[in-house]
Amino acid sequence: MTALPSTTAQSGLPTDPPTPDGPRRAVVVGGNRIPFARAGGPYVRSSNQDMLTAALDGLVARFGLAGEQIGEVAAGAVLKHSKDFNLTREAVLGSALASGTPAYDVQMACATGMETVVGLANKIRLGQIDSAVAGGVDSTSDAPIAVSDPLRRALLDLSRAKSTQARLAALARVRPGHLAPAAPTTAEPRTGLSMGEHQALTTAAWGITREAQDELAAASHHRLAAAYERGFFDDLMTPYRGLTRDANLRTDTSVEKLATLKPVFGKGLDTPATMTAGNSTPLSDGASTVLLASDAWAAERGLPVLASVVDAQAAAVDFLHGREGLLMAGAYAVPRLLARNGLTLQDFDLYEIHEAFAATVLSNLAAWDDERFCTERLGLDKPLGTIDRSRLNVVGSSVAAGHPFAATGGRIVATLAKLLAEKGPGSRGLVSVCAAGGQGVAMILEAA
């Protein structure tokens, strides 16, 4: 038995333990993602593990982490094959990181990426680890498909069959009807409504107009395009499979062009249908990672520190019985986060609200500026008020970039951390990401 390398033994020990005054900071060093593709696009044959490994290796290359043992890597996927029971650990083993790097999977629907950042940042703050990689990946192109029970039983018998006759007998039991696959959908299991139909109910309830949605969607594309033009994503992205930019980005789109699209959600309601493919996120493939660390760990390696993870808050709402919209949990998470940190909604330089749909962002904003919502549902004295829209999703968001479910949190955290670093010390950013199941996660980042 050979002795373990000294780095393995040493790296388990925090180099700057928490102070008596409280936990130390957890900081965002940087991030890396692969460009997001549209479903059926250039990543059509790429698995979740392929894409997560690619994003991870890009991060390792950018920060010179090859052969390093990281405290922990946490990532996840929303649409996950049963064979990927150890998705993140397998990605680590296939990456340039030291194989002694522990890894685990997290799954919180579209908030998966956010939750990996929250959990790992907390471990760093508590002194349990010094460094971490948070991430997420999703493929709607390579999504798992379940087969019918009769087909599954026949296939299992086939695999156990010893003779040609037995194999034929197993195959002969398969009927055409058994071949119908059960592909994952974005339908909520308990309501049977797709995410778009759920948002359409919320959109109608808040009276969000088609024009407002198309404006937000056009801005998302234009801002993302401008960010690419100024090279903003150069140190946040590694090209993959021929893609160098998010495939969904339409630099030449406009409010006029978006206005020509036919509505796809909310057509059965008695209010005008306003949600189109243009102001909704497309099904996407992609992966993202974020490098988190203690200040000391980053300093030892001469790595930059973009922002600190100040605090985070999850919330969930009852969307089953018409009490609240499926994607409105962020509207509840944010005020709790503000209260705990003694901040108002206006105390931020930048806001990142995940554009599951343009209408999701607008519904959240409308709710925060609504007296009745804020007093009755949030229990506040007065509305949270409005925000300066020029500070919201300043380099575009999911409508333009795409939304590989679990990868969105990592995209947003790395993007906002860099934006805050550009703004300068003390600048503050707020993130809110909604998720299936009526959940949401909000987070405060502050430039380091």
Added chain:
Amino acid sequence: MTSGVDGADGADVPAPDDPATLRTDVELPGVPGLGGLYARGVAASARLAALSRLGRASDRLPGVAYVVRGVRADPDRLTAYQHLLGEPASDALPAGYVHVLAFPVATALMVRDDFPLPLAGMVHLANRVQQHRAPVLGEPLDVRAHAQDLRRHRSGAQVDLVTEVRSGGDVVWRGVSTYLAKGVRLPAGRSGAETPDAGSGGGRRGGRPEFVPPVPTGQWSLGADAGRRYAAVSGDRNPIHLSRVTARAMGFPRAIAHGMLTASRALADVGRARGDAFAWTVEFAKPVLLPARVTVRVAPDLAGGGYAYTGWDGRCGALHLHGTVVPR
């Protein structure tokens, strides 16, 4: 064999005016199989149809109640039922599953030679359940079923099948199923008369206000095999639910969903907010032709204090069912 006097049926039920409120309990050795009952029912229905044509339809219900003691739920069937309906797979029996357990006992009563209405083609108009507590897996249950309140309906005759489920002598669950036999003419002057819109769930066509679909909260996707799947967990293999061919033989263009499948799905959608003791009602309107997408609203009923639910066809706006679940 014992004789029993029916207890009060609850304030929402008109006083029974059947000639025989005194009924004799007939104890059956076990829960009868529904397959055999349907076969007998079809044969009896032909005989009743002939009598009806001759103007000799009876207006008297059987003077007996059927009793089966020591009925127990089967764990595998319970699990399959809970998975299909979206109920938590706990050891507590969903109220719809208790209906499934007890249903053959009531059906056995309806295929008796002296039951005046034909089983074949019978339409389930409404259902009311009072659950005092949820029976649990392994608990021996005594089931008693009788028919009451045979009365006229604008398009035939209707009757209530009352099923009580007891544990240790206490009623834990009581269900009243209202059925319509279309085209059956009860003798004129028959008391009970027409009760088209009575709370007991008579026919709802006459004078019913136009149905305006509310804001939905969900949608049920019921495949072409929904009837077969519910039949597998409930044992109710009434041919109108099984396939297009068998449904056509009974006068429907396609297989129709079991009413209790939709009502039980609504009960599951209410979730744990219903508590352990509740009243659960449903009135069925237009049958759900399979395959179907039923748009639903399941939401707190501010007027009633519990939950109200409605299911309708999202495309044509036709009402399929509506009801309430009120915790007690």
